[in-house]
Amino acid sequence: MAALTLYDKLWRNHLVEQRDDGSALIYIDRHLIHEVTSPQAFEGLRLAGRQPWRRDANLAVPDHNVPTESAERAGGVAGILDPISRLQVQTLDDNCLAFDITEIQINDRRQGIVHVVGPEQGATLPGMTVVCGDSHTSTHGAFGALAHGIGTSEVEHVLATQCLVQKKMKNMLVRVDGQLQPGVTAKDVALAIIGEIGTAGGTGYAIEFGGDVVRDMSMEGRMTLCNMSIEAGARMGMVAVDQATIDYVKDRPGAPRGELWDAAVSAWADLHSDPDAVFDREVVLRGADIQPQVTWGTSPEMVLPIDGVLPDPESQDTASRRAAVQRALEYMGLTPGMRIRDIRPDRVFIGSCTNSRIEDLRAAAKVVRGRKVAASVKQALVVPGSGLVKAQAEAEGLDRIFIEAGMEWREPGCSMCLAMNADKLGAGEHCASTSNRNFEGRQGMGGRTHLVSPAMAAAAAVAGHFVDVRRLEEELA
Amino acid sequence: MKAFTVLDGLAAPMDRANVDTDLIIPKQFLKSIKRSGFGPNLFDELRYLDEGQPGQDCSQRPLNPDFPLNQDRYRGASVLLARENFGCGSSREHAPWALEDYGFRCIIAPSFADIFYNNCFKNGILPVVLSEAAVEQLFRELYATEGYQLQVDLPAQTVTTPAGEAFTFEVDAFRKHCLLNGLDDIGVTLESAETIRGFEARWQQQAPWLFGAGNRGH
Numbered sequence: 218m219a220a221l222t223l224y225d226k227l228w229r230n231h232l233v234e235q236r237d238d239g240s241a242l243i244y245i246d247r248h249l250i251h252e253v254t255s256p257q258a259f260e261g262l263r264l265a266g267r268q269p270w271r272r273d274a275n276l277a278v279p280d281h282n283v284p285t286e287s288a289e290r291a292g293g294v295a296g297i298l299d300p301i302s303r304l305q306v307q308t309l310d311d312n313c314l315a316f317d318i319t320e321i322q323i324n325d326r327r328q329g330i331v332h333v334v335g336p337e338q339g340a341t342l343p344g345m346t347v348v349c350g351d352s353h354t355s356t357h358g359a360f361g362a363l364a365h366g367i368g369t370s371e372v373e374h375v376l377a378t379q380c381l382v383q384k385k386m387k388n389m390l391v392r393v394d395g396q397l398q399p400g401v402t403a404k405d406v407a408l409a410i411i412g413e414i415g416t417a418g419g420t421g422y423a424i425e426f427g428g429d430v431v432r433d434m435s436m437e438g439r440m441t442l443c444n445m446s447i448e449a450g451a452r453m454g455m456v457a458v459d460q461a462t463i464d465y466v467k468d469r470p471g472a473p474r475g476e477l478w479d480a481a482v483s484a485w486a487d488l489h490s491d492p493d494a495v496f497d498r499e500v501v502l503r504g505a506d507i508q509p510q511v512t513w514g515t516s517p518e519m520v521l522p523i524d525g526v527l528p529d530p531e532s533q534d535t536a537s538r539r540a541a542v543q544r545a546l547e548y549m550g551l552t553p554g555m556r557i558r559d560i561r562p563d564r565v566f567i568g569s570c571t572n573s574r575i576e577d578l579r580a581a582a583k584v585v586r587g588r589k590v591a592a593s594v595k596q597a598l599v600v601p602g603s604g605l606v607k608a609q610a611e612a613e614g615l616d617r618i619f620i621e622a623g624m625e626w627r628e629p630g631c632s633m634c635l636a637m638n639a640d641k642l643g644a645g646e647h648c649a650s651t652s653n654r655n656f657e658g659r660q661g662m663g664g665r666t667h668l669v670s671p672a673m674a675a676a677a678a679v680a681g682h683f684v685d686v687r688r689l690e691e692e693l694a
Numbered sequence: 695m696k697a698f699t700v701l702d703g704l705a706a707p708m709d710r711a712n713v714d715t716d717l718i719i720p721k722q723f724l725k726s727i728k729r730s731g732f733g734p735n736l737f738d739e740l741r742y743l744d745e746g747q748p749g750q751d752c753s754q755r756p757l758n759p760d761f762p763l764n765q766d767r768y769r770g771a772s773v774l775l776a777r778e779n780f781g782c783g784s785s786r787e788h789a790p791w792a793l794e795d796y797g798f799r800c801i802i803a804p805s806f807a808d809i810f811y812n813n814c815f816k817n818g819i820l821p822v823v824l825s826e827a828a829v830e831q832l833f834r835e836l837y838a839t840e841g842y843q844l845q846v847d848l849p850a851q852t853v854t855t856p857a858g859e860a861f862t863f864e865v866d867a868f869r870k871h872c873l874l875n876g877l878d879d880i881g882v883t884l885e886s887a888e889t890i891r892g893f894e895a896r897w898q899q900q901a902p903w904l905f906g907a908g909n910r911g912h
Contacts, residue, residue: 230897231897233886233889233890233893234886234889234890234893236868238866238867238868238871239866239867239868240866240867240868240869242883242886242889242890244890244893244894244897246904247904253724253725253786254785254786254787256727256728257727257728257729257787260727260729265878265880267880270890271894273905273906281724282725299725301725301726301748301749302725304725304727305725305726305727308727342903342904344901344904345904350785350787351784351785352783352784352785352809365809366785366809367785367809368785368786368787368790368809368812368813368816369729369787370787370813370816370817371812371816373880374879374880374883377880377883377884378880378883378884378887378890379890379894380883380886380890382868382879382882382883384866416712416779416782417712417778417779417782417805417807420779420805420806420807420808421808447783447809450779450782450807450808451808452808452809472903473903477902477903478903480902480903481901481903484900484901516712516714537711537777537778540710540711541710541711541712544710635716635721635784636721637721637722637724637725654714654716654783654784656714656716656717656783657716657717657739658716658717658720658739659716659721662720662739662745
């Protein structure tokens with residue numbers, strides 16, 4: 218039998234019907250639902266008189282619109298001040314009730330960002346197909362799952378048929394060899410990869426991340442890496458199953474138990490690319506070369522190492538690139554030749570489906586412990602990815618460290634990653650953000666986002682400008 | 695879904711690379727639970743000088759005169775000419791909903807982001823990939839010619855300029871079939887319901903841990 222990639226195997230296992238025209242029907246094991254991209258899908262079911270194909274395959278949780286201020290949050294759905302947000306969250310509750318779909322509601326302690334909750338609850342398992350009306354569904358690929366974002370029409374399609382019409386993607390291997398330097402994290406690896414292949418470099422591909430650096434990463438790190446696949450243009454990114462995967466999944470509420478667990482673990486042993494599998498494209502990075510990264514522009518590919526200097530539009534090789542760099546510099550209010558370390562954030566955001574897990578909060582807390590947020594920083598938000606992450610962080614005393622440093626400790630949700638709730642940037646404000654997109658207006662109209670790791674965001678918060686977290690001690694001296 | 699066959703339409707330019715879905719329809723409008731009415735907020739941050747709010751009457755808002763869609767020569771455009779990686783970022787289908795609601799039925803670019811490309815077909819919009827050189831030529835002609843009309847012929851898979859020059863494009867057979875006939879693809883998939891049930895039964899035997907209450911996340 219021909220050697221297969223991990224993606225080939227996941228595809229093969231879920232292939233319901235191959236059609237002559239090249240399209241295929243793929244079976245979906247897990248469908249995650251949130252409030253923003255689902256109301257029109259449920260409405261579609263209602264209008265067509267259809268019912269969900271398999272209710273137990275679905276799990277819903279509100280995250281995008283939920284307030285993160287404790288006082289507002291305490292009132293539950295009825296307490297959401299913005300009436301349009303409130304209606305959207307209420308609509309999710311109503312739809313889940315009407316269609317008998319399991320929902321973790323706004324003030325359930327398991328609530329959180331859908332891509333944090335899925336793995337945490339064991340709703341994401343190795344070997345699954347996982348979809349959600351959200352492009353960062355690629356996160357779940359960290360478990361050796363075939364996971365990607367879909368639009369609302371496809372949300373409806375999955376609800377109604379448990380399948381999607383798909384065309385097979387090409388295979389790309391991104392291998393990160395060797396070891397990372399201390400202080401360099403999965404987020405820096407993700408940004409370095411995007412800097413290397415560009416924001417459309419993965420278009421048309423399913424990416425598998427491999428190499429020693431990825432093997433050595435925690436599951437949290439792998440989730441961060443797979444999460445950002447879409448920022449490299451790939452709908453899905455994945456990592457082969459190994460002991461770290463199995464250890465993470467074991468005893469999660471949705472994980473199989475007893476004999477079923479043993480059978481599952483034995484089936485999961487196949488969830489890796491065969492040694493002689495052929496990829497359509499391979500990209501290799503040396504882990505030791507990767508420095509802490511900071512984006513300076515309005516696309517995640519506009520990224521530099523912390524000691525970098527902003528580019529000059531004139532030195533770009535194509536007209537399109539010159540225009541893009543020029544426009545990005547203007548939007549960001551930055552000038553060619555300026556050093557990354559001289560950019561001063563007005564706000565700091567630690568959170569999002571990219572970087573709001575316990576390991577992320579520990580990394581940030583380690584940096585701010587015993588220090589104070591710089592006076593020039595107006596606000597530093599820490600938004601845990603779920604109620605369980607929040608509880609864990611509080612049990613470890615991380616909340617006290619953040620609060621004593623002058624940061625705000627919030628309730629879980631998507632928050633300032635996309636500013637659908639009250640947490641947003643003002644026009645012209647720079648933000649050191651652990652989220653995933655630095656698009657124009659993403660965090661608030663006119664807002665200027667710099668994507669960084671949690672440790673780098675924390676370092677910028679205390680230094681008042683971007684700084685190499687590995688040299689923070691001497692910088693502050 | 696509206697069927698798409700042959701479109702003769704005025705073309706308008708969106709002359710920048712990597713147009714993301716946040717730019718196509720900013721997040722505050724995603725709070726709507728409807729699927730229509732997004733047209734007035736298409737490209738909101740580029741189109742208006744103030745910050746838009748959901749439910750606002752956009753006819754009273756200050757327009758950005760430099761934005762092409764605000765210029766008379768592009769009024770009524772139904773073909774959007776764009777640059778590489780159009781529609782990148784979020785999976786929000788509100789982006790094609792906004793484009794369609796505004797009146798665009800076809801977008802021509804050298805490349806599209808995967809999810810956006812897919813979402814277009816579900817909403818009666820034809821995304822057409824032409825070469826960089828072809829797109830560059832169309833941009834040149836469009837800027838030089840007021841009232842620049844393109845003919846987009848889905849059955850023939852061609853884009854024809856006013857001078858009669860035709861560019862051919864590729865499109866998947868299934869997507870073409872659905873778009874030509876305005877088909878709801880849930881209906882098409884449900885024709886395979888027996889096959890899906892058969893697969894499901896086999897898969898449940900093979901991977902029983904993926905089924906049932908034990909896997910409901912709590």
